[in-house]
Amino acid sequence: MVAVTVWNEYRHEREDSDAAAVYPNGIHETIAEALAADHDVRTATLDEPDHGLTADVLETTDVLLWWGHEAHDEVADGVAERVRDQVLEGMGFVPLHSAHYSKPFTRLMGTSCRLQYREDGETERLWVVDPGHPIADGLAESITLPETEMYGEPFDVPEPDRLVFVSWFAGGEVFRSGCCYRRGNGRIFYFRPGHETYPIYENEGVQRVLRNAVAWAAPTEGSPRTFGERE
Amino acid sequence: MVAVTVWNEYRHEREDSDAAAVYPNGIHETIAEALAADHDVRTATLDEPDHGLTADVLETTDVLLWWGHEAHDEVADGVAERVRDQVLEGMGFVPLHSAHYSKPFTRLMGTSCRLQYREDGETERLWVVDPGHPIADGLAESITLPETEMYGEPFDVPEPDRLVFVSWFAGGEVFRSGCCYRRGNGRIFYFRPGHETYPIYENEGVQRVLRNAVAWAAPTEGSPRTFGERE
Amino acid sequence: MVAVTVWNEYRHEREDSDAAAVYPNGIHETIAEALAADHDVRTATLDEPDHGLTADVLETTDVLLWWGHEAHDEVADGVAERVRDQVLEGMGFVPLHSAHYSKPFTRLMGTSCRLQYREDGETERLWVVDPGHPIADGLAESITLPETEMYGEPFDVPEPDRLVFVSWFAGGEVFRSGCCYRRGNGRIFYFRPGHETYPIYENEGVQRVLRNAVAWAAPTEGSPRTFGERE
Amino acid sequence: MVAVTVWNEYRHEREDSDAAAVYPNGIHETIAEALAADHDVRTATLDEPDHGLTADVLETTDVLLWWGHEAHDEVADGVAERVRDQVLEGMGFVPLHSAHYSKPFTRLMGTSCRLQYREDGETERLWVVDPGHPIADGLAESITLPETEMYGEPFDVPEPDRLVFVSWFAGGEVFRSGCCYRRGNGRIFYFRPGHETYPIYENEGVQRVLRNAVAWAAPTEGSPRTFGERE
Numbered sequence: 001m002v003a004v005t006v007w008n009e010y011r012h013e014r015e016d017s018d019a020a021a022v023y024p025n026g027i028h029e030t031i032a033e034a035l036a037a038d039h040d041v042r043t044a045t046l047d048e049p050d051h052g053l054t055a056d057v058l059e060t061t062d063v064l065l066w067w068g069h070e071a072h073d074e075v076a077d078g079v080a081e082r083v084r085d086q087v088l089e090g091m092g093f094v095p096l097h098s099a100h101y102s103k104p105f106t107r108l109m110g111t112s113c114r115l116q117y118r119e120d121g122e123t124e125r126l127w128v129v130d131p132g133h134p135i136a137d138g139l140a141e142s143i144t145l146p147e148t149e150m151y152g153e154p155f156d157v158p159e160p161d162r163l164v165f166v167s168w169f170a171g172g173e174v175f176r177s178g179c180c181y182r183r184g185n186g187r188i189f190y191f192r193p194g195h196e197t198y199p200i201y202e203n204e205g206v207q208r209v210l211r212n213a214v215a216w217a218a219p220t221e222g223s224p225r226t227f228g229e230r231e
Numbered sequence: 232m233v234a235v236t237v238w239n240e241y242r243h244e245r246e247d248s249d250a251a252a253v254y255p256n257g258i259h260e261t262i263a264e265a266l267a268a269d270h271d272v273r274t275a276t277l278d279e280p281d282h283g284l285t286a287d288v289l290e291t292t293d294v295l296l297w298w299g300h301e302a303h304d305e306v307a308d309g310v311a312e313r314v315r316d317q318v319l320e321g322m323g324f325v326p327l328h329s330a331h332y333s334k335p336f337t338r339l340m341g342t343s344c345r346l347q348y349r350e351d352g353e354t355e356r357l358w359v360v361d362p363g364h365p366i367a368d369g370l371a372e373s374i375t376l377p378e379t380e381m382y383g384e385p386f387d388v389p390e391p392d393r394l395v396f397v398s399w400f401a402g403g404e405v406f407r408s409g410c411c412y413r414r415g416n417g418r419i420f421y422f423r424p425g426h427e428t429y430p431i432y433e434n435e436g437v438q439r440v441l442r443n444a445v446a447w448a449a450p451t452e453g454s455p456r457t458f459g460e461r462e
Numbered sequence: 463m464v465a466v467t468v469w470n471e472y473r474h475e476r477e478d479s480d481a482a483a484v485y486p487n488g489i490h491e492t493i494a495e496a497l498a499a500d501h502d503v504r505t506a507t508l509d510e511p512d513h514g515l516t517a518d519v520l521e522t523t524d525v526l527l528w529w530g531h532e533a534h535d536e537v538a539d540g541v542a543e544r545v546r547d548q549v550l551e552g553m554g555f556v557p558l559h560s561a562h563y564s565k566p567f568t569r570l571m572g573t574s575c576r577l578q579y580r581e582d583g584e585t586e587r588l589w590v591v592d593p594g595h596p597i598a599d600g601l602a603e604s605i606t607l608p609e610t611e612m613y614g615e616p617f618d619v620p621e622p623d624r625l626v627f628v629s630w631f632a633g634g635e636v637f638r639s640g641c642c643y644r645r646g647n648g649r650i651f652y653f654r655p656g657h658e659t660y661p662i663y664e665n666e667g668v669q670r671v672l673r674n675a676v677a678w679a680a681p682t683e684g685s686p687r688t689f690g691e692r693e
Numbered sequence: 694m695v696a697v698t699v700w701n702e703y704r705h706e707r708e709d710s711d712a713a714a715v716y717p718n719g720i721h722e723t724i725a726e727a728l729a730a731d732h733d734v735r736t737a738t739l740d741e742p743d744h745g746l747t748a749d750v751l752e753t754t755d756v757l758l759w760w761g762h763e764a765h766d767e768v769a770d771g772v773a774e775r776v777r778d779q780v781l782e783g784m785g786f787v788p789l790h791s792a793h794y795s796k797p798f799t800r801l802m803g804t805s806c807r808l809q810y811r812e813d814g815e816t817e818r819l820w821v822v823d824p825g826h827p828i829a830d831g832l833a834e835s836i837t838l839p840e841t842e843m844y845g846e847p848f849d850v851p852e853p854d855r856l857v858f859v860s861w862f863a864g865g866e867v868f869r870s871g872c873c874y875r876r877g878n879g880r881i882f883y884f885r886p887g888h889e890t891y892p893i894y895e896n897e898g899v900q901r902v903l904r905n906a907v908a909w910a911a912p913t914e915g916s917p918r919t920f921g922e923r924e
Contacts, residue, residue: 088805088849090594110803111876112781114920127405128685129384132552132647137683141385153360153397154372154918156781156877161623161852162390162644166397166405173923174358174397174405182624183804184849185594221599223590225847227807230866319574319618321825341572342645343550345689359916363783363878368914385687387550387646392621392854393875404692413855414573415618416825452830454821456616458576461635589867591846603847615822616834621855628846628859628867636820636859636867 002039002218005061006031007053009068010045012196019196027067027194027201034207039063039214046071051079058082063092063217065210066099067194075103084108088184089225092217094210097194100155105190108183109157116152116173119195123170124148126177126193126205130164135178135189135212143205149195151175157190167192178209180216185225187217233270233323233449236292237262238284240299241276243427250427258298258425258432265438270294270445277302282310289313294323294448296441297330298425306334315339319415320456323448325441328425331386336421339414340388347383347404350426354401355379357408357424357436361395366409366420366443374436380426382406388421398423409440411447416456418448464501464680467523468493469515471530472507474658481658489529489656489663496669501525501676508533513541520544525554525679527672529656530564537565546570550646551687554679556672559656562617567652570645571619578614578635581657585632586610588639588655588667592626597640597651597674605667611657613637619652629654640671642678647687649679695732695911698754699724700746702761703738705889712889720760720887720894727900732756732907739764744772751775756785756910758903759792760887768796777801781877782918785910787903790887793848798883801876802850809845809866812888816863817841819870819886819898823857828871828882828905836898842888844868850883858902860885871902873909878918880910 008028012019023030028043035041042061044052046068058064064083068075080103087093087108095105106113126143128136152173158181165178177192191209193200200206239259243250254261259274266272273292275283277299289295295314299306311334318324318339326336331344357374359367383404389412396409408423422440424431431437470490474481485492490505497503504523506514508530520526526545530537542565549555549570557567568575588605590598614635620643627640639654653671655662662668701721705712716723721736728734735754737745739761751757757776761768773796780786780801788798793806819836821829845866851874858871870885884902886893893899 084803107800108803110777110801112920116920116923118923125403125405127384129386129405129407130390131385131685131687132644132682133684134682136685139685141686141688150923152923153358154362154920155360156918156920158851158874158876159361159393159854163394166384166407168399168403168405171924172356172399174356174360174399176360176397181851182594183851187594220594220596222595223593223598223601224603225593225849226603227805227809227847227849230809230811230843230845231864315572338569339572341546341570343689347689347692349692362916362918363875363913364915365913367916370916372917372919381692383692385689387687387689389620389643389645390623402693412620413825414620418825451825451827453826454824454829454832455834456618456824457834458574458578458616458618461578461580461612461614462633587865587867589846591848591867591869592852593847615820615859616824617822621823624852625856628869630861630865630867634818634861636818636822636861638822638859 002214003060003062004035004039004041004214005057006041006043006065008045009071011071012069022197022199027196030201031065031210034201034210035214038211046074051075053079053083055082058086058091061091062219063094063214065094065096066102066104067096068102069098072102080104080107087186087188090185090219090222092219093186093188094213094217095190097192100190108188111158112156115155118150118171121147122150125168126165127168128164129166130162133162133164134216135164135209137212138208139205145193145200145203147198148193148200151192185219185222189213189217233445234291234293235266235270235272235445236288237272237274237296239276240302242302243300253428253430258427261432262296262441265432265441266445269442277305282306284310284314286313289317289322292322293450294325294445296325296327297333297335298327299333300329303333311335311338318417318419321416321450321453323450324417324419325444325448326421328423331421339419342389343387346386349381349402352378353381356399357396358399359395360397361393364393364395365447366395366440368443369439370436376424376431376434378429379424379431382423416450416453420444420448464676465522465524466497466501466503466676467519468503468505468527470507471533473533474531484659484661489658492663493527493672496663496672497676500673508536513537515541515545517544520548520553523553524681525556525676527556527558528561528564528566529558531560534564542566542569549648549650552647552681552684554681555648555650556675556679557652559654562652570650573620574618577617580612580633583609584612587630588627589630590626591628592624595624595626596678597626597671599674600670601667607655607662607665609660610655610662613654647681647684651675651679695907696753696755697728697732697734697907698750699734699736699758701738702764704764705762715890715892720889723894724758724903727894727903728907731904739767744768746772746776748775751779751784754784755912756787756907758787758789759795759797760789761795762791765795773797773800780879780881783878783912783915785912786879786881787906787910788883790885793883801881804851805849808848811843811864814840815843818861819858820861821857822859823855826855826857827909828857828902830905831901832898838886838893838896840891841886841893844885878912878915882906882910
């Protein structure tokens with residue numbers, strides 16, 4: 001059992017009726033339910049003290065999922081650094097959708113993480129381009145999402161260590177939708193789907209990806225990370 | 232000036248009227264013309280002695296482009312090995328379209344290089360996903376090909392060292408269309424477009440990619456590759 | 463439990479008294495014992511029919527370890543291809559020491575796999591350069607082997623997907639000693655240590671690496687690898 | 694001709710007699726001289742206004758070399774961000790030796806960039822592990838530095854896109870000494886040698902590496918990096 005914390009900004013669902021209709025208890029609760037069968041799951045949100053991410057919570061988290069969008073700037077620098085440091089020590093990190101622009105992800109990547117987007121509810125098809133990757137376990141060759149926000153290339157991230165998904169959009173764009181990275185001892189999986197006004201996290205394929213990603217990103221034992229003066 | 236050899240199977244254009252209509256002098260001549268302004272270009276074809284690829288030709292070739300489709304098996308193993316060995320010594324290699332299945336490319340990759348395909352003249356859009364790569368120099372954000380054969384994922388190749396293009400197809404598929412590899416001292420660029428019955432190699436964007444790829448794949452000086460017993 | 467087959471050329475140990483003194487039952491038996499606590503282990507050797515690697519054996523093998531040196535050429539091409547095909551379908555493959563030059567490994571890599579060597583029993587120190595990798599689980603920061611054959615750079619392999627170990631040799635050389643690759647659905651780990659006249663496979667750190675490598679290379683479920691004409 | 698700016702902290706050489714003896718005019722001047730034959734070179738130092746790195750200087754710099762050690766913290770955050778942003782837009786960046794810990798490099802990498810070290814003037818041998826890389830052009834198989842500070846693994850950086858050099862140290866350690874990265878459109882080459890109290894930058898091999906690195910890191914034309922809302 002992997003100790004999972006699902007972090008959510010949790011603003012859209014309280015402020016916007018379209019988002020509330022899709023995720024009445026917040027995106028984090030829907031994701032937490034999707035993971036609960038396999039993993040040990042907690043949630044945390046922006047407006048809790050320390051955004052719900054105290055040192056203690058992070059130290060007892062194996063994998064942190066992160067959903068944020070309109071309030072990236074309200075995340076305290078100190079909390080973002082704490083998340084980054086914990087990833088380097090081995091905590092898995094799964095930023096979702098608009099979290100491409102979150103503080104922890106952009107600091108771990110070192111690049112702008114900018115992209116193109118268009119919000120008009122078009123169809124997306126996520127193709128598995130790496131069928132041997134454990135994050136693709138049990139999937140069909142592609143996942144179809146009838147309505148979603150489009151993200152398009154270029155996506156200003158470092159070349160992924162492994163690229164697992166590439167998205168096709170009805171409007172004519174493509175996107176590298178499932179990107180694996182290692183930073184320090186931590187495993188990072190950026191996964192694109194998840195707009196707040198479409199029921200993306202109810203999709204069975206998407207839920208399977210999230211469960212697989214948590215299993216893949218969980219810390220392993222490793223060997224010593226000793227730094228500094230020697231002998 | 233880079234010394235280029237454009238190799239073509241040159242069967243479809245002599246046997247099939249659709250191909251002959253598009254490429255009356257063979258695909259190799261169209262490509263050679265597209266490169267001639269920048270580079271020093273020769274051609275070679277399957278039905279010449281040694282397929283036109285004697286040791287002398289290969290040793291004086293900086294970059295070899297390769298188009299083949301229906302007669303991969305007729306390429307002599309010895310010639311395929313000679314090409315592979317020359318690539319390891321530094322010769323650039325640019326397999327095009329159905330050359331994903333050619334002997335030199337599959338031997339250099341080590342994998343099956345299989346893929347999915349559908350021949351129905353649909354629209355393709357090649358997106359630049361690595362705008363900083365020299366093979367993308369001077370391009371727009373994408374290249375549109377109104378009619379082409381579809382290639383779809385999974386594409387059974389090793390994860391590319393750099394992925395430059397991803398294709399979108401009107402029918403709903405995606406494909407990693409521009410893949411960079413280094414093997415030994417040689418640079419390899421697989422480029423997807425180029426079916427024999429569509430005038431793909433007349434496209435200005437495609438021609439720019441070919442010129443860029445030749446410049447990128449040209450050998451550099453390097454340092455010693457010394458192997459065997461030491462001291 | 464992972465189904466392991468340990469393949470050994472098994473000639474040195476029958477022909478050379480130095481090797482026989484170190485590995486009286488063959489290298490394969492020493493390795494098999496080291497793995498038996500964690501995994502379900504069989505062995506196979508060159509001089510058995512089909513080299514002990516029938517289609518049935520390979521299809522029921524999760525991870526194949528391979529030790530060969532003086533008789534690479536005696537491995538039948540058909541068996542080498544069968545191994546390669548099985549790796550692409552997902553079987554893990556762990557070539558050891560002089561197996562850098564074996565038929566299955568060179569065919570999977572596509573390069574010459576040449577290197578420099580010197581046989582004079584000098585000290586090697588294997589440094590973990592990727593302490594977060596599961597193959598490094600439970601190791602110290604380095605493994606010291608008091609006497610071994612030296613392998614030096616350049617090593618003509620594709621850039622590894624992940625580099626786990628780098629060796630230091632007392633004589634002044636370095637070597638990329640632990641190299642991870644994925645080819646098709648199969649995971650490959652090349653591991654350098656293992657000369658036939660030094661008791662390398664008795665070393666506790668080396669045995670831990672082998673057990674870790676088997677666990678890491680075991681096949682996962684994956685998603686469909688469907689190729690060919692579509693729709 | 695590439696427009697180069699050599700940035701140096703320039704404190705040790707003014708404060709410490711050992712450093713002053715080796716680099717009387719500062720490390721930056723020695724490096725600038727080594728590059729001047731091939732490139733168009735300026736210098737900048739920490740104690741100039743804006744550390745000598747105004748927006749105008751950076752916008753007219755093709756490749757920035759960076760040497761810093763004891764005063765990383767005195768580099769203004771705004772200047773570090775300006776450097777990072779310029780790299781993403783295409784400026785080459787070559788951090789040297791203790792610049793592994795500089796603000797621009799750590800922000801571009803996203804990791805801690807920590808390592809092990811020992812200062813006792815031992816011999817280093819830098820091995821070319823990628824003889825086909827242009828940064829290795831014209832080198833011998835290795836470069837020997839008779840006296841230097843040791844840096845040892847683990848080195849907490851992202852897996853390099855290409856690893857060009859691995860160092861061997863007489864004391865028993867190894868280090869990934871020449872690491873290539875792309876971030877945004879910018880090329881980054883971390884190069885280990887260069888302690889302030891040894892005449893490392895007088896070494897002919899080291900000077901050749903610096904000239905090669907500048908040529909390799911220079912910006913290319915590229916294609917549009919367009920981000921934001923689409924259509």
